Amino acid sequence: MLGVTLSQKNNNFYFPGRTPDSSGINILFEETQDAGAIRICRQRMLTAIICFLIVYFIIGFRIISVCLVDGIHIFTPVEETFENEMYANTPISRADITDRNGVLIATSLPTVNLYANPKNVRHPEDIAAKLTTLFPEISFNDLIAKLTRKKTSFSMIKYNLSPAQQAAVNNLGIPALEFQKSEKRIYPHKNLFAHILGYTNIDNLGLAGIEKSLHKRLTESSKPLQLSIDIGIQDTIREELLAAVEEFQAKGASAILMDVNNGEVISMVSVPDYDPNLSIPVGNHSLFNFATQGVYEAGSVFKTFNTAIGLESKKVRIHDKFDATKPIKVQGITVSDYRGENRWLSVGEILIYSSNIGSAQLISRVGKEAQRQFLINMGFSQPLSDFETYEKGRPLFPSKKNWRDDTMATVSYGYGISITPLHLISAFSSLINGGIYHYPTIIKDNTATQPARRVISEHTSKDMRDLLRDVVIYGSAKKANIPGYQVIGKTGTANKLVEGRYVDKKVITSFVSAFPKDNPQYALLVIMDEPKGNKKTWGFVTSGWNAVPVGGKIISQIAPQLNIQTDFDLDVQRQHVRAAFVH
């Protein structure tokens, strides 16, 4: 209207960028004689101009930001974003779990669930008949009930269909049947990591093990969770334990291998175990993880801690001798030895011959206060609540009031205090690794774990290693003296408490060891629950006949896998080379 009027009156065409001179407009509006309208028009024009300017400014800003600012990211190194992008593309919502070398040990497969919308169901009998031919395990009557459910548009028929089953259902062409995206947790190695990983229910909710304790981590981040477990070592240890359970007709067995320098658990096995891919009845014995839940009296392996208390307190010196000639009485209980030496024993000999009398004598020099405090420092009074598996046992640790002289004596050789195998191996690692206690963890490079702390001096730790080496060379652990690896260790056989009484024939045998002596890298604990004697063991059930040879076999196999250097002399090595070529 404006333009037309102008062009008619002044025969003027205004190109972009050129504004009509004020006189022209005035002439025009003088003619219209409507000053108010001009003002309103100007205001509207101004508003429109401002609006357009804002829009152009936003567009301009966005163009610059897309071209320059966002564009910068294109040139960022691929390594920085690669990992995040890779995991962002994962088609599953629950993160994978891998071993320390990245081998997949738990993952989820994308599947679909089949459900019906009862509101769209026209001929329930027909649909049920067709579905039962595809899924014979679902009963016809159940299907009818599900398909005719009232006041709902969702009725679940079957979880986790395979792609072939999904195609078959699609081919039925029934509009009332629909699919829902889902995923199924699978454990490719079946029983191998059963107690560590645990399992999930049909709704992918963790019910045991790491699946339960780290459920939040697994569902919040799609980045795989890397454990400190090594699949090869785990398999070797499990195989040996299964063979041992078979050979000694034991009720169960357990083993833990720990990196003594950071507390990482390299392997943790408890048999009997179960296949987490299958549904497991609650209360089944195989669900029990002895390694973390089994609270037991460790027996003679505790003498290791007893000796360390003595040496660390400086009230006992390594060459001191103790009277073990005859049983002693402490507050009404008699302390005697199993196949005792009946003579004065040095600190080393107390360990070699596993003397209860010697241990009780030794600790009496230190006192019950220092003993209790030392064991608290070793972590024996509290459950290892920060350890990552869900199932954890609470130690039975006498209160200060109940810690009497007889408690002091019995604890010195491993009775009267109950701990889990995980407590034992963590504390043992600190005795021989130079004196640093590392909180156990099953996550690789775990930075969130509790800080390490010194529990004994480096000097005491070295003495302990020397004493424990003698136990393997001269004492009850001879069968674990694997040439080349300088194994150190201590055995223990504890009678089981049945209905308040210790039963001789029911024992729990333990062998706690580490290798190599001069620079310990790994600690291994082998425990057998109620092993029986056989012809090979002359009927004996003590640790030296079952747990120790099993430990020896395990060490001889895993040490080469763990890259532990042998300590053979050069001449011996040359002999090995010659022998290899002669045969």
Added chain:
Amino acid sequence: MINTKTAITILWFTLTCVICFGSFVLKNQVHDLETELSKINNNIQKDVKTIHILKAEWSHLNNPARLKKLAAEHISLNKVRAEQIINYSALPFQYENGGIDIPASGINNKEYKKLVKAER
């Protein structure tokens, strides 16, 4: 005679047409590219899913117990023993001299020949 104003008007008109046509072509191209992109993204998703399933299968096939069984059936390799791990210095060769085999002292000729043969 075309005057300047008419020329400019034609120029503006032509420019408008060109821009319109250009925008149309561009829009079409973008549309095609978007379709292609969504196809590629779908394929990526499918591949990622397949790879994920294959990873699970690969892990299943690499079960140590299975590998052990296969190894026992098809290759005659035993478990490594501690004695089999030795230092270079225990070998009867001196590798420092550019890989030339020089018999070390204390090894008799017959044994040395056997070792050299074995090394080949």
